[in-house]
Amino acid sequence: MAGITYEDFLDLSFDPADSDLVCTFRIVPADGMDVESAASRVASESSNGTWAALPTGEGFTDMRAMAFDIEALGGGADADGGTDAAEIKVAYPEGLFEPGSMPQILSCIAGNIMGMKAVDTIRLVDCEWPEGVATSFAGPQFGSSVRQEVFGADDRPILATVPKPKVGLSTERHAEVGYEAWTGGVDLLKDDENLTDQEFNPFHDRLVESLAERDAAEDETGEPKSYLINVTAGTNEMLERVDQVAAEGCEYVMVDVITTGWAAVQTVRERCEELGLAIHAHRAMHAAFDRLPQHGVSMRVLAQISRLVGVDQLHTGTAGLGKLANEDTVGINAWLREDLYGLNDVLPVASGGLHPGLVPDLLDATGTNVCVQAGGGIHGHPDGTHEGAKALRAAVDAYAEDRSLASKAEESPALRTAIDEWGTETPR
Numbered sequence: 001m002a003g004i005t006y007e008d009f010l011d012l013s014f015d016p017a018d019s020d021l022v023c024t025f026r027i028v029p030a031d032g033m034d035v036e037s038a039a040s041r042v043a044s045e046s047s048n049g050t051w052a053a054l055p056t057g058e059g060f061t062d063m064r065a066m067a068f069d070i071e072a073l074g075g076g077a078d079a080d081g082g083t084d085a086a087e088i089k090v091a092y093p094e095g096l097f098e099p100g101s102m103p104q105i106l107s108c109i110a111g112n113i114m115g116m117k118a119v120d121t122i123r124l125v126d127c128e129w130p131e132g133v134a135t136s137f138a139g140p141q142f143g144s145s146v147r148q149e150v151f152g153a154d155d156r157p158i159l160a161t162v163p164k165p166k167v168g169l170s171t172e173r174h175a176e177v178g179y180e181a182w183t184g185g186v187d188l189l190k191d192d193e194n195l196t197d198q199e200f201n202p203f204h205d206r207l208v209e210s211l212a213e214r215d216a217a218e219d220e221t222g223e224p225k226s227y228l229i230n231v232t233a234g235t236n237e238m239l240e241r242v243d244q245v246a247a248e249g250c251e252y253v254m255v256d257v258i259t260t261g262w263a264a265v266q267t268v269r270e271r272c273e274e275l276g277l278a279i280h281a282h283r284a285m286h287a288a289f290d291r292l293p294q295h296g297v298s299m300r301v302l303a304q305i306s307r308l309v310g311v312d313q314l315h316t317g318t319a320g321l322g323k324l325a326n327e328d329t330v331g332i333n334a335w336l337r338e339d340l341y342g343l344n345d346v347l348p349v350a351s352g353g354l355h356p357g358l359v360p361d362l363l364d365a366t367g368t369n370v371c372v373q374a375g376g377g378i379h380g381h382p383d384g385t386h387e388g389a390k391a392l393r394a395a396v397d398a399y400a401e402d403r404s405l406a407s408k409a410e411e412s413p414a415l416r417t418a419i420d421e422w423g424t425e426t427p428r
């Protein structure tokens with residue numbers, strides 16, 4: 001090759017190798033740019049090209065990505081109602097990637113191209129991960145096995161709750177709320193995404209006091225209980241907190257995976273393996289990447305990344321039923337469960353505006369191999385947290401028993417009250 005220009009990154013007859021990472025992008029070319037030119041610029045900028053023609057020759061390894069498939073999306077597919085939106089596929093050679101480094105991979109496939117003027121918008125929609133790249137990551141340590149192995153939950157989903165208000169509760173009150181919820185029937189107490197180590201509720205005190213209440217709740221109910229404590233912080237501080245969690249005898253840590261960053265999650269994953277802890281991933285800030293359908297990085301790809309870097313549980317939405325916008329919860333959950341070269345699966349977490357009246361429709365959509373989380377849908381119960389937890393547990397038990405909520409409510413006053421309060425409406 002004497003030299004390369006962006007045109008050398010498009011070949012519609014190209015057949016990707018099994019070892020290539022194939023990415024699907026949805027693009028809207030800039031005004032005056034045809035889709036072929038835009039597609040080849042995407043492949044060029046995300047591998048080893050730039051805006052100018054480049055010399056090649058001695059000392060150069062060909063690491064070109066290739067745009068090889070273009071499908072017009074037709075009228076109205078652009079944000080502005082235009083007709084030139086397209087879905088394109090780009091194949092990246094395996095050697096382009098540093099094994100086991102998610103930041104490096106993303107700097108290629110979701111890097112400069114996200115702001116490139118050749119496209120008005122660009123969205124990384126999906127990735128087909130080849131074995132070499134996928135297995136250079138650890139994947140989940142436990143995955144959905146926690147549901148049965150930690151909690152013995154059989155046919156029902158495991159249940160979690162976030163004390164509300166999400167921040168501002170004292171440590172003592174937080175732990176008490178945990179006790180009320182655990183003894184009402186939830187399996188997991190969960191911190192909220194913005195509760196870490198604040199003066200009103202310091203991390204280590206909360207860890208110790210909550211686990212003391214956890215032990216009391218286990219004694220009272222005879223059921224295993226656990227705590228998703230939020231270790232989110234700078235990486236070194238997170239590792240300190242992970243060590244504290246293990247030392248105090250908890251099974252899990254929770255990490256805000258988008259705001260901490262994938263490299264930090266990879267580091268936490270290594271420490272969690274040494275200590276035998278599972279990772280619950282909260283996805284706060286994901287919508288900055290995935291909410292606008294024409295641009296960014298899809299939740300599907302964020303979920304793929306989460307599995308590769310090794311979280312065990314991940315929030316994937318509520319199949320349209322809760323308070324948050326969701327992208328294809330069902331399809332994402334299916335991907336998290338598919339075989340991926342022997343890597344463990346991920347337990348999907350449904351959270352955001354759930355309450356007992358939504359449980360049947362939710363579980364019809366997601367199946368029962370999930371974690372169901374309700375904050376407001378427990379603590380907002382007219383009779384308080386304990387009754388709220390009983391109501392949610394009754395709703396999932398009814399599903400496992402193949403009974404309607406109405407029939408279960410005849411024997412569960414807590415569920416009856418929840419249904420009377422919230423019905424089966426989706427909150428906003």
Ligand SMILES: O=C(O)[C@H](O)COP(=O)(O)O
Nearest residue numbers: 162351352353374375376
């Ligand atoms: O972090 C979460 O999952 C949310 O705080 C859910 O809260 P909600 O159940 O009250 O919507």
Ligand SMILES: [Mg+2]
Nearest residue numbers: 162166192193
């Ligand atoms: Mg929250």
